[in-house]
Amino acid sequence: MHTQVIVLNGGSSSGKSRIARSLQAVLPDAWLSLSVDTLVDAMPARLTTGGDGIGFAEDGGVDVGQEFMTLQDAWIAGLVAMARAGAHLVVDDVFLGGAASQRRWLDALGDVPTLWVGVHCDAAVAEDREAARGDRVSGMAAKQADVVHEGVAYDLEVDTTNTESMDCARAIAAHLGYLSERSAVEQTPTRGGRS
Amino acid sequence: MHTQVIVLNGGSSSGKSRIARSLQAVLPDAWLSLSVDTLVDAMPARLTTGGDGIGFAEDGGVDVGQEFMTLQDAWIAGLVAMARAGAHLVVDDVFLGGAASQRRWLDALGDVPTLWVGVHCDAAVAEDREAARGDRVSGMAAKQADVVHEGVAYDLEVDTTNTESMDCARAIAAHLGYLSERSAVEQTPTRGGRS
Amino acid sequence: MHTQVIVLNGGSSSGKSRIARSLQAVLPDAWLSLSVDTLVDAMPARLTTGGDGIGFAEDGGVDVGQEFMTLQDAWIAGLVAMARAGAHLVVDDVFLGGAASQRRWLDALGDVPTLWVGVHCDAAVAEDREAARGDRVSGMAAKQADVVHEGVAYDLEVDTTNTESMDCARAIAAHLGYLSERSAVEQTPTRGGRS
Amino acid sequence: MHTQVIVLNGGSSSGKSRIARSLQAVLPDAWLSLSVDTLVDAMPARLTTGGDGIGFAEDGGVDVGQEFMTLQDAWIAGLVAMARAGAHLVVDDVFLGGAASQRRWLDALGDVPTLWVGVHCDAAVAEDREAARGDRVSGMAAKQADVVHEGVAYDLEVDTTNTESMDCARAIAAHLGYLSERSAVEQTPTRGGRS
Numbered sequence: 077m078h079t080q081v082i083v084l085n086g087g088s089s090s091g092k093s094r095i096a097r098s099l100q101a102v103l104p105d106a107w108l109s110l111s112v113d114t115l116v117d118a119m120p121a122r123l124t125t126g127g128d129g130i131g132f133a134e135d136g137g138v139d140v141g142q143e144f145m146t147l148q149d150a151w152i153a154g155l156v157a158m159a160r161a162g163a164h165l166v167v168d169d170v171f172l173g174g175a176a177s178q179r180r181w182l183d184a185l186g187d188v189p190t191l192w193v194g195v196h197c198d199a200a201v202a203e204d205r206e207a208a209r210g211d212r213v214s215g216m217a218a219k220q221a222d223v224v225h226e227g228v229a230y231d232l233e234v235d236t237t238n239t240e241s242m243d244c245a246r247a248i249a250a251h252l253g254y255l256s257e258r259s260a261v262e263q264t265p266t267r268g269g270r271s
Numbered sequence: 272m273h274t275q276v277i278v279l280n281g282g283s284s285s286g287k288s289r290i291a292r293s294l295q296a297v298l299p300d301a302w303l304s305l306s307v308d309t310l311v312d313a314m315p316a317r318l319t320t321g322g323d324g325i326g327f328a329e330d331g332g333v334d335v336g337q338e339f340m341t342l343q344d345a346w347i348a349g350l351v352a353m354a355r356a357g358a359h360l361v362v363d364d365v366f367l368g369g370a371a372s373q374r375r376w377l378d379a380l381g382d383v384p385t386l387w388v389g390v391h392c393d394a395a396v397a398e399d400r401e402a403a404r405g406d407r408v409s410g411m412a413a414k415q416a417d418v419v420h421e422g423v424a425y426d427l428e429v430d431t432t433n434t435e436s437m438d439c440a441r442a443i444a445a446h447l448g449y450l451s452e453r454s455a456v457e458q459t460p461t462r463g464g465r466s
Numbered sequence: 467m468h469t470q471v472i473v474l475n476g477g478s479s480s481g482k483s484r485i486a487r488s489l490q491a492v493l494p495d496a497w498l499s500l501s502v503d504t505l506v507d508a509m510p511a512r513l514t515t516g517g518d519g520i521g522f523a524e525d526g527g528v529d530v531g532q533e534f535m536t537l538q539d540a541w542i543a544g545l546v547a548m549a550r551a552g553a554h555l556v557v558d559d560v561f562l563g564g565a566a567s568q569r570r571w572l573d574a575l576g577d578v579p580t581l582w583v584g585v586h587c588d589a590a591v592a593e594d595r596e597a598a599r600g601d602r603v604s605g606m607a608a609k610q611a612d613v614v615h616e617g618v619a620y621d622l623e624v625d626t627t628n629t630e631s632m633d634c635a636r637a638i639a640a641h642l643g644y645l646s647e648r649s650a651v652e653q654t655p656t657r658g659g660r661s
Numbered sequence: 662m663h664t665q666v667i668v669l670n671g672g673s674s675s676g677k678s679r680i681a682r683s684l685q686a687v688l689p690d691a692w693l694s695l696s697v698d699t700l701v702d703a704m705p706a707r708l709t710t711g712g713d714g715i716g717f718a719e720d721g722g723v724d725v726g727q728e729f730m731t732l733q734d735a736w737i738a739g740l741v742a743m744a745r746a747g748a749h750l751v752v753d754d755v756f757l758g759g760a761a762s763q764r765r766w767l768d769a770l771g772d773v774p775t776l777w778v779g780v781h782c783d784a785a786v787a788e789d790r791e792a793a794r795g796d797r798v799s800g801m802a803a804k805q806a807d808v809v810h811e812g813v814a815y816d817l818e819v820d821t822t823n824t825e826s827m828d829c830a831r832a833i834a835a836h837l838g839y840l841s842e843r844s845a846v847e848q849t850p851t852r853g854g855r856s
Contacts, residue, residue, distance in 0.1 A: 097795035100315035106324075106338055108313040108346075118303040120295035121600050125524075129301075134515075143301055147358055151303075154353030163345035204827035210511050210682035242789035292600035316795050320719075329710075399632035405487035405706050437594035490705035496714075496728055498703040498736070508693040510685035519691075533691055540748035541693075548739030553732055 079191045079252055080159045082107075083181060084168040085228060086195030087220030088136075089206040091236035091244070092168035095195060098245030099166050103254055108158070111168040115151050119144075136215020138172060152184045159188050168195075170220060175227030193248060194225055194233040201237050274386045274447055275354045277302070278376060279363040280423060281390030282415030284401040286431035286439070287363035290390060293440030294361050298449055303353070306363040310346045318342075331410020333367060347379045354383050363390075365415060370422030388443060389420055389428040396432050469581045469642055470549045472497075473571060474558040475618060476585030477610030478526075479596040481626035481634070482558035485585060488635030489556050493644055498548070501558040505541050513537075526605020528562060542574045549578050558585075560610060565617030583638060584615055584623040591627050664776045664837055665744045667692070668766060669753040670813060671780030672805030674791040676821035676829070677753035680780060683830030684751050688839055693743070696753040700736045708732075721800020723757060737769045744773050753780075755805060760812030778833055779810055779818040786822050 082099065084092045096109040116124055123129025128143035159165050171177035178192075197205075199221035206217040232251050234244040249255065277294065279287045291304040311319055318324025323338035354360050366372035373387075392400075394416035401412040427446050429439040444450065472489065474482045486499040506514055513519025518533035549555050561567035568582075587595075589611035596607040622641050624634040639645065667684065669677045681694040701709055708714025713728035744750050756762035763777075782790075787802035817836050819829040834840065 094790075094793040097316075098789070098793045100795070101317075101792040106315055106318055106342060108310075108342065109315075110313050114309065114313070115303075118305050118309070120301055120304075121292075121597075121604070122296075123301055147301060147303065150353050150356035150358035153356035154349040154358070157352030158345050158349030161345040161348035163342055163349070201825060204683070204825055205679075207511075207686040208679040208683045208826040208830075210685070214511070240786060240789055241793040245793075289595075289598040293594070293598045295600070296597040316792075316799070396630060399488070399630055400484075402491040402706075403484040403488045403631040403635075405490070409706070435591060435594055436598040440598075487706075491707075496705055496708055496732060498700075498732065499705075500703050504699065504703070505693075508695050508699070510691055510694075511682075512686075513691055537691060537693065537748055540743050540746035543746035544739040544743030544748070547742030548735050551735035551738035553735035553739070 079189045081156075081165045081167060081185065081188055081190045082193060082248065083190060084166065084193050084195050085171045085178070085224060085230075086168075086197065087170060087199075087202060087222075087224050088212060088216040089202045089209065090195045090197040090217070090221070091205075091241050092195050094241035095193075095234070095236070095244050095248070096166045096168050098242040099248060102242070102245050102249050103164075103252075105164050107164040107166050109166045109168070110155060112148075112170055115148060119147065123147075132213050132216075134213065134215075136213050136217070136219050138170075138216065138220075140172060149180065149184075152181060156184045156186070156188060159185075171224045171228055172220070174224060177224075178228050191232065191248070191252065192228075192230045194228065194230040195244070196225070196233060196235040196237070197221065198235075198237040274384045276351075276360045276362060276380065276383055276385045277388060277443065278385060279361065279388050279390050280366045280373070280419060280425075281363075281392065282365060282394075282397060282417075282419050283407060283411040284397045284404065285390045285392040285412070285416070286400075286436050287390050289436035290429070290431070290439050290443070291361045291363050293437040294443060297437070297440050297444050298359075298447075300359050302359040302361050304361045304363070305350060307343075307365055310343060314339075314342065327408050327411075329408065329410075331408050331412070331414050333365075333411065333415075335367060344375065344379075347376060351379045351381070351383060354380075366419045366423055367415070369419060372419075373423045386427065386443070386447065387423075387425045389423065389425040390439070391420070391428060391430040391432070392416065393430075393432040469579045471546075471555045471557060471575065471578055471580040472583060472638065473580060474556065474583050474585050475561045475568070475614060475620075476558075476587065477560060477589075477592060477612075477614050478602060478606040479592045479599065480585045480587040480607070480611070481595075481631050482585050484631035485624070485626070485634050485638070486556045486558050488632040489638060492632070492635050492639050493554075493642075495554050497554040497556050499556045499558075500545060502538075502560055505538060509534075509537065522603050522606075524603065524605075526603050526607070526609050528560075528606065528610075530562060539570065539574075542571060546574045546576070546578060549575075561614045561618055562610070564614060567614075568618045581622065581638070581642065582618075582620045584618065584620040585634070586615070586623060586625040586627070587611065588625075588627040664774045666741075666750045666752060666770065666773055666775045667778060667833065668775060669751065669778050669780050670756045670763070670809060670815075671753075671782065672755060672784075672787060672807075672809050673797060673801040674787045674794065675780045675782040675802070675806070676790075676826050677780050679826035680778075680819070680821070680829050680833070681751045681753050683827040684833060687827070687830050687834050688749075688837075690749050692749040692751050694751045694753070695740060697733075697755055700733060704729075704732065717798050717801075719798065719800075721798050721802070721804050723755075723801065723805075725757060734765065734769075737766060741769045741771070741773060744770075756809045756813055757805070759809060762809075763813050776817065776833070776837065777813075777815045779813065779815040780829070781810070781818060781820040781822070782806065783820075783822040 086092045100107050128141035130144045131139045199218045202217035206212050281287050295302050323336035325339045326334045394413045397412035397416050401407050476482045490497050518531035520534045521529045589608045592607035592611050596602050671677050685692050713726035715729045716724045784803045784806035791797050791802040
């Protein structure tokens with residue numbers, strides 16, 4: 077059965093959203109890209125400053141309260157329904173709870189064909205990229221780099237430390253059996269040295 | 272039964288998203304704010320330049336193709352499932368198809384308690400606000416101001432031409448039976464002259 | 467001599483940037499719109515979290531340190547040079563220091579023909595708009611509404627409480643002797659009731 | 662004499678702005694980061710849709726008209742004045758005119774101590790990154806990759822094809838004689854394999 081949902085899990089600044097955008101460019105169907113950031117943006121402002129919602133500490137720590145969790149469960153249920161209604165989804169998320177976070181998705185996804193992708197990035201490199209973006213609380217990248225993968229099971233793992241987002245996307249597309257003409261051309265030896 | 276979904280329908284630059292943010296501030300529960308812009312942002316870039324997707328012409332015209340419609344149906348199904356799973360939603364949309372657009376939502380919403388709100392704004396004022404934002408294609412506001420309301424049935428209609436977004440939100444909250452302490456204070460005569 | 471610089475001074479969420487964008491739309495020449503936000507965005511991230519830079523407290527208070535002031539002086543000098551080199555500028559600023567803030571601009575501007583515009587907004591309305599934007603620290607609007615105007619001298623004052631940004635811009639353009647065809651048409655009785 | 666201005670020149674999606682943000686993080690003084698994008702954002706909307714302003718064609722081509730050039734000259738004069746007034750500037754630009762573009766900056770900078778940095782990126786990689794960003798007209802990266810460097814003289818050249826933005830920034834900082842404690846630590850063998 078064809079994969080309907082691709083879940084990208086990785087720490088902040090690991091490159092998830094760039095891989096998601098790249099997947100949209102290389103995959104033949106129209107995939108929607110939605111992330112936990114979309115959910116946070118949709119929340120009332122008062123739920124994004126800690127408490128029962130989600131809080132971003134000055135040291136890069138992220139705390140999640142009960143109300144955030146409740147809304148997130150409904151959010152996940154909605155995304156799964158979107159997939160069941162026919163939409164292809166690339167979801168990028170940060171499994172702050174590791175295996176427990178994946179469990180919540182698994183319970184909601186049921187038999188929806190899903191590809192689980194771990195997005196790794198060396199903590200020091202992710203920290204550098206966080207500074208280069210200039211729009212993230214410093215410290216998140218390093219704190220999340222490893223913990224989000226604890227106990228999580230993947231179909232495929234990619235690492236952006238030395239590989240471009242687009243090349244990670246091509247690897248995911250190839251794993252799914254898609255190999256666009258463009259990818260085929262670009263994976264000839266003229267590009268081979270880089271990926 | 273309590274309202275689970277508030278649908279705000281109005282033309283571009285009529286003030287929908289500001290009313291949505293205001294509703295999040297005045298309503299006691301945590302409402303998620305999602306809009307057709309969220310959907311467009313989630314789409315592959317190639318679907319946002321016309322063709323089968325959505326296209327924005329230089330004169331402010333908006334064309335929607337079959338692939339956009341298909342994805343939007345799945346999107347709507349997902350949002351309804353989010354509401355059924357317990358999330359309160361403020362959805363802002365632009366019913367380019369008027370009554371036909373509302374019909375699609377009605378079919379998907381079924382018995383989910385929904386409040387239908389028409390967001391009006393004088394076309395010339397909306398056009399001025401479009402210019403003042405400086406980030407929208409010029410002409411959308413004027414073209415959409417009236418057509419999006421054709422044949423649409425509402426529980427409540429607000430008009431931002433002379434009323435602040437927050438005051439429109441308070442009117443909606445009052446209609447729902449919510450009157451926060453803050454609203455009560457602010458609706459005393461010291462504010463009365465304006466609303 | 468023709469006005470080369472328009473300085474808009476007002477509190478947060480008073481409508482300065484919308485007036486600036488509107489001015490760009492109605493004025494015949496090409497005016498550049500630059501604001502203190504442009505300066506803050508240009509600063510290293512570490513200068514936007516307090517200390518010697520600029521800090522935004524949770525209650526809406528804004529503190530400005532010595533390094534911020536030094537950079538701002540150079541910024542102002544640069545903008546004045548831009549104007550002397552022929553660019554028309556709309557500058558929007560928040561005179562946290564009231565008359566002292568204006569003094570710094572006056573000293574830098576020298577004989578550059580400048581129009582000083584005070585942008586007022588009822589504190590409660592500005593606070594509502596701040597909430598409706600959903601992207602500002604709550605409390606800034608109310609705290610700054612009056613204090614930024616203390617001791618500041620203006621050529622013209624506008625009030626966005628009951629007047630659209632674009633209509634404020636038209637009033638400023640008219641004061642400068644510009645009355646575009648579009649404005650003339652729109653100020654006929656069909657619009658008269660609102661402005 | 663100490664360098665007051667760092668000019669980064671490179672094609673779209675070559676990594677200039679990430680290097681600029683990284684430089685702000687590693688350099689000891691407070692450097693302002695300003696780019697041609699800042700200028701375009703400051704312009705009236707009507708100057709960003711072609712004609713006498715700047716136009717972005719669907720194939721990634723960029724056309725610049727006379728009014729854009731005139732405003733840009735004033736912009737450059739202003740930035741140089743900012744530097745003369747004491748601000749340290751990282752300027753990122755796209756020399757669409759190659760050597761002629763540099764000439765305009767050289768004439769304006771006069772004796773202001775400036776470091777000229779060429780930012781290279783393999784055209785195919787830049788094109789991939791352009792797609793991964795998802796917010797740029799497709800085709801700009803490939804078109805600009807080489808042409809912007811034609812006839813331009815540099816003090817230092819970096820290449821982001823296989824080097825992180827932050828590591829490019831560290832190389833620039835080292836060239837300037839700055840080697841922050843943090844850089845020293847991070848350039849130990851534990852990171853050596855990557856850069």
